[in-house]
Amino acid sequence: MIKRSDVIVVGELNVDLIMNQVESFPEKGKEKLANEMTLTLGSSSAIFASNLSSLGMKVSFVGKVGNDIFGNFCKDQLREKGVDTSFLVQCEDVKTGATVILNFGDDRAMVTHQGAMLHLGISDITSEMLSGARHLHFSSYYLQPGFKDKLDVLFQRAKHAGLTTSLDMQWDPAEKWDFDFKKVLPYVDIFLPNESELLYLTRRNTIDTALQTINGYGNITVVKQGNRGSLLYADRKLVSRKPFLNENVVDAIGAGDSFNAGFIFKFIQGVSPEDCHVFGNLVAAISTTAAGGTTAFLNYVATMKIAKEKFGYAE
Ligand SMILES: Nc1ncnc2c1ncn2[C@@H]1O[C@H](COP(=O)(O)OP(=O)(O)OP(=O)(O)O)[C@@H](O)[C@H]1O
Ligand SMILES: [Mg+2]
Numbered sequence: 001m002i003k004r005s006d007v008i009v010v011g012e013l014n015v016d017l018i019m020n021q022v023e024s025f026p027e028k029g030k031e032k033l034a035n036e037m038t039l040t041l042g043s044s045s046a047i048f049a050s051n052l053s054s055l056g057m058k059v060s061f062v063g064k065v066g067n068d069i070f071g072n073f074c075k076d077q078l079r080e081k082g083v084d085t086s087f088l089v090q091c092e093d094v095k096t097g098a099t100v101i102l103n104f105g106d107d108r109a110m111v112t113h114q115g116a117m118l119h120l121g122i123s124d125i126t127s128e129m130l131s132g133a134r135h136l137h138f139s140s141y142y143l144q145p146g147f148k149d150k151l152d153v154l155f156q157r158a159k160h161a162g163l164t165t166s167l168d169m170q171w172d173p174a175e176k177w178d179f180d181f182k183k184v185l186p187y188v189d190i191f192l193p194n195e196s197e198l199l200y201l202t203r204r205n206t207i208d209t210a211l212q213t214i215n216g217y218g219n220i221t222v223v224k225q226g227n228r229g230s231l232l233y234a235d236r237k238l239v240s241r242k243p244f245l246n247e248n249v250v251d252a253i254g255a256g257d258s259f260n261a262g263f264i265f266k267f268i269q270g271v272s273p274e275d276c277h278v279f280g281n282l283v284a285a286i287s288t289t290a291a292g293g294t295t296a297f298l299n300y301v302a303t304m305k306i307a308k309e310k311f312g313y314a315e
Contacts (some may be wrong), residue, residue, distance in 0.1 A: 004132035005060040006268055007052060008163075010125060010154070011139040012117035013063040014097030015070045015089075018291075022104040031156065034102070041077040042099050042293050043117075044170055045139040047254040047293035050081040051261040054297035057156055057268070059160025060084040062129060064116040070096035071116070076246050081294065091116050098198075105254055107193040114143060121146025122154055129162045133269050137165075137260070141179055142172040149180065155187035166190040169187060169197065177201050185218040189283065190267060192260050194224040207231065211238065222257050222263060232277040239286065241277055244285035254293020259284035282313055 004144060011292050020033035026032060043052070045063065050138075053059040065071035067090040075085050089315060097115040101108055124146075130136065136158040141151060151167075158165050167188045169179055177200045195207065198221075202213040207223060211233050214221065223231040229243040262283025266276040286306050290296035297303055307313040 001136055005058040006137045007057055007131065007137055007264065008060045008062060008129060008133035009049040009137045009139070010043050010062045012097065012112040012120070012143050013046055013065050013074045014041050014042045014099055014112070014115070014117065015073055016040050016042030016099050016101055018101045018103065020103045022102045024104060025109065026102065029272060039073070041074055041294065043140070044168060044257045046074065046078060048081050048137060048139060048256040048260050050078065050294045051287070051297045052257050052265055052297055053082040054294070055261065055265045055303060056300045057265060058084070060087055060129070060133060062120070063124060064091055064120045065088045066090065066094050066096040067092050067117050068096055070098055072303065081225065089124070094119055117144055119146065120144055122150045125154060127157070127161065130158050130163060133163060133265065135164045135166070139168045139170060139257070140304055141169040141175065143170070152180070152183040152187060155184060159187050164189045164265055166192060166260065168192040168256070169201070171197060172200070175200070177203070181214055182217050185214060189219050190263065191218050191221045192224070192263070194226070194256055198223055203225070224259055226252070230259065230277065230281055233274060234273045239274065241281055244282050244313065246285050246310070247286045249288040249290050255284045255287050257293060258287035282307055282311060284313055300309060
């Protein structure tokens with residue numbers, strides 16, 4: 001059967017309004033100036049979808065935005081990157097999510113209005129959407145209450161429809177970490193937390209004990225460790241991999257989501273987990289060479305050129 005897409009991404013969408021070179025922290029009753037400003041497509045799910053599409057995969061996105069300027073912006077940005085937006089719903093009664101980011105020095109402050117992302121739920125994901133793809137990726141569990149305690153149902157449905165699956169649950173802003181991994185992970189082929197997320201989720205102090213805690217529930221787990229690289233845990237074997245170190249990081253926005261895109265790009269081509277791991281690290285490193293989460297990725301050939309010239313990677 002011909003599939004509509006290689007990967008269907010279910011997740012949150014928002015714009016990022018980034019204020020750079022802000023004079024100082026905001027203060028009640030006062031006005032501060034920022035020397036630079038950028039409006040860009042935000043959200044973990046969108047960065048993943050965009051970069052996977054730039055690498056050459058057919059990607060569909062399921063999400064909710066408002067019927068407003070920011071909603072149109074999200075849609076246009078995804079389309080520009082080649083992502084199929086037919087499953088994007090523009091709601092009349094809620095606004096598109098937005099994060100205002102204030103950068104001053106190495107510090108930042110953020111305010112997010114979740115808006116329409118609060119309204120995407122399990123019943124929005126139809127069987128036709130799932131069966132039209134080969135792989136399901138879900139990101140940002142804690143930002144989407146429509147999936148609270150129901151994510152196992154979505155992943156179970158995907159598995160029954162014959163898809164492979166991946167999950168990046170991301171950070172919990174409430175820091176409660178009440179995600180029932182025992183119910184969900186059996187249906188997740190690739191689990192992609194970062195190190196602190198995994199430790200908080202399992203309520204353990206070391207990676208070894210955290211991995212033991214999820215062992216028996218999860219399948220392949222990849223643990224992202226910032227500029228220290230990442231770990232691959234598969235078949236009870238732990239492999240540590242150093243990053244393709246970028247000494248001149250422009251920013252690390254979306255490095256984790258780019259890692260996910262690189263890993264899944266290879267995984268759905270049937271490549272071994274070890275080689276997916278290498279490619280995840282590579283795509284993450286490339287994302288740190290340009291501002292924001294998606295700028296570094298034009299297309300596959302251009303990405304491989306950066307890989308060769310900056311990181312000595314040869315296919
Ligand atoms: N300085 C760097 N040089 C090269 N690669 C890097 C660097 N910093 C991070 N990376 C790569 O980025 C990957 C993801 O990093 P990180 O641990 O920040 O993920 P994350 O916290 O999930 O990110 P996100 O904020 O996008 O969710 C790392 O595993 C590594 O491969
Ligand atoms: Mg992350």
